[in-house]
Amino acid sequence: MDDTRPLFQQIAEQIEDSIIDGSLPGETRAPSTNELAAFHRINQATAANGINKLVADGLLYKKRGVGMFVTAGARDKLVQRRRDAFGESYIAPLLAEAKRLEMDADDVKKMIDNWRDEE
Structure with missing residues (x-):
């Protein structure tokens, strides 16, 4: 700890x-x-x-x-809670930055796919 x-x-x-x-x-x-x-x-x-x-x-x-x-049902409850938090912490800021960079959803998806393929 x-x-x-x-x-x-x-x-x-x-x-x-x-x-x-x-x-x-x-x-x-x-x-x-x-x-x-x-x-x-x-x-x-x-x-x-x-x-x-x-x-x-x-x-x-x-x-x-x-x-x-x-x-x-505790696992399902936790997974949903963490998915919601993931969206708020990571997806919302990602989409806000993508918008500032004039990227659309397809651009973001392609970038994610490229990063995933590299790993």
């Missing part, structure tokens, strides 16, 4: 990443606050804040006496 963002937010994002990549599928047990705190060597309250953020977002739920679990 070496990001400038708060630790609880980093914890939440790591769990989100695990949900998206499928290593934490729906209806499976998520790491506990104790496990997260021990693994990352952080305060349990900080780990709990990360978990609570995911509960508030509807991505995790608690089974009393058993632990926290990934909600069904």
Whole structure:
């Protein structure tokens, strides 16, 4: 954990990443606050804040006496949320700059295809 963002937010994002990549599928047990705190060597309250953020977002739920679990459909919800954020962060500025450069959608698509082919 070496990001400038708060630790609880980093914890939440790591769990989100695990949900998206499928290593934490729906209806499976998520790491506990104790496990997260021990693994990352952080305060349990900080780990709990990360978990609570995911509960508030509807991505995790608690089974009393058993632990926290990934909600069904959490992956789809996260993918859609990140796609929306991707559009706002990358596509909108890309299209604004393309417009300033007098490029149309076909020009942008060709440029993307060329960059992809080079990789």
